[in-house]
Amino acid sequence: MSLWLNGIGVSRGIAIGRVQKLSGGDLEIPEYTIAEAEVEAEVARFADAQARAREQLEQVRAQVPVGLGGAQNEIAAFIDTHLLMMDDRSLTEAVVSSIRSSRINAESALKRQRDALVAVFEQMDDAYLRSRKDDVQHVSARILRTLLKQERSLPVGTTGAAAEPAPEPNVIVADDITPADIILLAQAGVAAFITEYGGPLSHTAILARSYSIPAIVGLHGARRLFKDGEAVIVDGDLGHALADPDEQALAFFRSKRAGQLARRASLSGLRDQPAISRDGVKIRLLANIELSEDATHAADLGAEGVGLYRTEFLYMNRKTLPTEDEQYEAYSRVVASVKGPITIRTLDLGADKQVDSGARSGPTPNNPALGLRAIRLCLKEPDLFRAQVRALLRASAHGDVHIMLPMISSVAEYRQAKNFIDATREQLSREGQPMAKHVPVGAMIEVPAAALAAPLLAKHADFFSIGTNDLIQYTLAIDRVDDEVNYLYDPLHPAVLRLIRMTIEAGDRGRIPVAMCGEMAGDPRYTRLLLGLGLTEFSMHPASVLEVKRIIIESDIHALRAHAMNLLETGDSQALEALMSD
């Protein structure tokens, strides 16, 4: 019997395939004793499995896809941690010694040691250290699968994304999937991913999008509800999966899929076409980037400049803070490689963006998302902020640099930061450092208070950029990284839409540009709605630029405005659906 199941669609597209369930930490582990004479052979079997698991992980490490921005660094660092742990004595020596002393098979020795280490990590007070138990489980599972000959290896002859899909490709159903396994499975040509956990910003989601493989996360109970080997349709746009579809559903989704593939193929022709609507409104399409290489990639995909350069990556995976000169070099390189304007965001650390480099000390706050993060942290730590502002102003000598302040919540906070930047500029002038004559300083609108106070802020800020990822989190009171409340994360909530409109209107009245750089700007499902709300600058993951451009070119913005304003008034959800799907 057919069964529709709902999760969160995080990577778009339709896939049709057969369910392949992946065992996670719940592998069936055989436990038995061995004879004295078999002990050394068992030790060798463990060492061999460990070496093979490491080799596989090293191969994957070399294949982390490029163009993922900061996520690329994070994923590589994640795999490095697993590589280090795989050789860690606390894991391996204990396994070997328990094979020898208790005369048990390698699998049960590894399981014992895994459980002992997990118990130790679970006792830790520090949340970060407690979470290392997941790494122990992932690494142990990888060696266990090798021992049990259940590896997720690349089938011979497949060569990444260009590989011909198997006649009946698999739809992977799992509790969660590590980045390393996503890379292996993506290259093996799987059709789609369905996981029980994770959200739109999880590694599974980011990687699936970069491989253009449809994915649904947060489909709780998926492993129980799907049967191994049964047919399944995955709709990554809507987050729906249909188990055991009938012929009619199969025919409908096959034709929908063919249409989507044809549309995708036709997009490349739009690269050099300007983003002008049918009724002649010019829209600016910019890219969100995190590494200097992303800038070139963005221009190749038709972006006119950079609307959000996240600078946190410079502070990640290191023990010391980057110096002013180091930052100046890094920013100058990116600025020089961008043809249009480049909006660089000052440090947005805290909450979902943690680093080791000592940018902040002290106890972990109870509510990090409401704590000393982003501009609050910078204003509290003037030395940290000064080094970055100096580097940014110096880099402005090489291009059209705009400085953007994250998490502004009041006029006073904006003015404090702006005065700091002005004073830093004066200091640099006295030193004779070259800088651009004017460097616009804008406020991110990602706290409801800022959206509500936008008419006042517009009197001071040079531009606004709406950060919907945080604006939605703070407006709807849902932690953006908490799986349990992901289902409430709703960009279409009337409160969110009203705050967006208020910000755009305040910008228009104050005659300052308003952009949007949250995920919503790059999701083609929302393009018409945002055009209707009056948005004229969109900044997004470079991979979405062409699809959003196609929608703009096909739209009549004046007609959309009338619809959008009407539905803001009435909150009519059917009108909203019509605006989105037409």
Ligand code: PEP
């Ligand atoms: C946002 O909050 O929408 C945003 C663009 O910033 P980040 O996702 O980096 O917090």
Ligand code: MG
């Ligand atoms: Mg944000």
